[in-house]
Amino acid sequence: MAAPPRTVQPARSVKRREDSLSRARILEASIELLDTCGEEGLTFRALSERLATGPGAIYWHVANKSDLLTAACDAILARTMDAVAITTPEATIRAVASALFDAIDKHPWVGSALTTAAVLSPIVRILEPIGQQVCALGVPDEQQWAAVSALMAYILGVSRQNAANGQLARTQGLDRSCFLASVSDAWSQLDASAYPFTRSAAGHIRDHDDRVDFLAGLDVVLRGIGSSRRRSHA
Amino acid sequence: MAAPPRTVQPARSVKRREDSLSRARILEASIELLDTCGEEGLTFRALSERLATGPGAIYWHVANKSDLLTAACDAILARTMDAVAITTPEATIRAVASALFDAIDKHPWVGSALTTAAVLSPIVRILEPIGQQVCALGVPDEQQWAAVSALMAYILGVSRQNAANGQLARTQGLDRSCFLASVSDAWSQLDASAYPFTRSAAGHIRDHDDRVDFLAGLDVVLRGIGSSRRRSHA
DNA sequence: ACACAACTAGAACGCCGTTCCATAATATTG
DNA sequence: CAATATTATGGAACGGCGTTCTAGTTGTGT
Known part of the structure; x- marks a missing residue:
């Protein structure tokens, strides 16, 4: 009886030919x-x-393409998280966020793979270090989950959007600044009474630094976590 | 000369047969x-x-499948946002967030469509009302973008993850609680010293209400916005 | 009635993920 | 060392996808 294809390798104890697949x-x-x-x-x-x-x-x-994509995603995330140094809780969270932002910017496919990915391995790689640092911040037990889910949603959400924009720009054959300019133009031409905020945001979008804005937004979330912690201690 | 296929309809001035496409x-x-x-x-x-x-x-x-998906996504978002009543800034933001969470839970494909979607129409539909309410909160100009991007990333990020989990559960033929139980079990079996937080989160995951947690996390972000506003006014 | 544009419908193209299976390479046994 | 079972390979083939092409039909203006 022919065994069904292996999805898990049997620890390859012995050597096979040099050019063998693995x-x-x-x-x-x-x-x-x-x-x-x-x-x-x-x-x-x-x-x-x-x-x-x-x-x-x-x-x-x-096993299949989804398995392949998840494994590739997991490999990138493993390398990324291993390279993050652990220091102060807040600094470590910022470092994790920065590392993820850069990794997803460099490998945009990781962003979309994470959406499809099984909840197990890749997500846990991110959940664990962030959760540990939130604990280290002294956030009380019953607030930890809200804090961690806010952080993860923010970090992955913005990173994914940033990567998607980069891909969209590449699709249209524009570089970053041309792309931002075209979005800014489109937003400026919206109806003034129906879209006041988007029109005002158009100016800011034009020449902003995604990475700087990302870290500024992260601080907003961190301040929210800090203030709720203080409130519960009072 | 045969005109190239229309992507924009010419306002169909005259009637065609009853069963005509549109x-x-x-x-x-x-x-x-x-x-x-x-x-x-x-x-x-x-x-x-x-x-x-x-x-x-x-x-x-x-024009193509992507056009079709974006348009479908846009239609759902338009209906969703139209149904939100505008009251207090904070309450309106919560209402927008709730409405989006429910809409994406009901139409999970909207979540993934938003990732691919051109930045124009669908995103702006969400950006505008949130931006207006953030302005109404009195957030100073230079902090508005960080506040809005944090809110959008959080709302769409959690909604998308929630929808993805629902789809994953459906793929495995499990209902919500069975799915959560299986995730919780998997997390419990991780190595205790390497994954302390994930293991502790396993208990919470087991019987939580995604929607309640979503709104709790939203409050964390809103507090962050509030505290940075206060700080800058001081 | 005629010409021309707007629109329809289905065949056909090339690519995809996946399966199947004859074969080769390696390990195990007598 | 031969014989046999297991593990691994690679290319052909399948069904389905998005998209294109084109012959034909429906409706409009003159």
Whole structure:
């Protein structure tokens, strides 16, 4: 009886031929493909060509495309979080946020993969360090979940939006500043009485730094966490 | 010379046959299809069958699938935002947030459509009312963007995650509580020393109300906005 | 009645994820 | 060392997708 394709490798105790496939090699090639060609560049055909094999062979090591994408996403997040130094609670949260923002900016596909991703591995990698630092801040137990979910939603939400904008700009063949200018123009031309805020935001959008704004918004959330903590201690 | 397919309708001045196609009819059918069959249920073939026509005919009224999805998303958001009553700034923000949470919970595909959506129409529908209320709160100009981006990231981020969880549960054929229980179990079985926070969160996850937690987190962000406003006035 | 534009419908194209299966490489057994 | 079972490979094939093409139909203006 032919065994069904392995999804989990049996710890490869013995050596096989030099050029043999492995989950690790497939993952590495997938990440390269995703980084160079974007999310729609990852296909089993392109992947098998790059690995000099057929599509069928890949399925021995990987369950399906979703499995592949989740694993690639997890690999990036693991590297990203490992590189974050732990210092003060607030500083560490800021460092985690910055690292995630940069990682998702560099690998935009991670943003969309996170939405689809199973709740298990990739999300937990982010949840755990943020949760630990929120605890270290002294947030009482019953408020921790709200604090952590606000932080995670903010960090991932803005990072994802930033990555999506970058991809949209690339699709239209514009660089960052041209893209921002075109959005700003479009917003300026909206009806003045119906869209006063969006029109006023158009000016700010034109030449802002996404990363600076991201950290400013993070401070807003952190202040919210700080003030509720103080309130409950009073 | 045959005109290229219309993407914008010429205001249909004269009547055509009763069963003629139109952008509105296509959009309506798309939303039904998305709601009943999920995001992958929207295909040009299924759509053309439901409309008793061929795939080609649809392309006369719609540029491509992305256009179709964005328009459907925009339609839902327009209805959602129109239904929100404007009262106190804080109460209105909470009402907008609640309405969006419920709309995305009911139409999970809106969540993912928003990620891809062109920055123009759908996002602006949300940006504008939130921005107006943040202004009404008295947040000074230079802090408005950080406040609004924090609110939007939080609201859309949590709503999207909630919708994604619902879809994941449906994929696995579990109802909400079974799904939460399985996540909670998985988190409980993580290594105690490496994942203390996630393990402690497992208990809370098990029988929480997403909507209640969502509003609690929203208050954290609102407090952050309030405290930074006070600080700058001091 | 005729010409021309607006619109329809379905066949066809190329690509996708996935499955199947004949075969090769390796491990295990007698 | 031969024989056999297991593990792994790769290419052909399937059904379905978004999209394009085009022959045809419906409606309008002259």
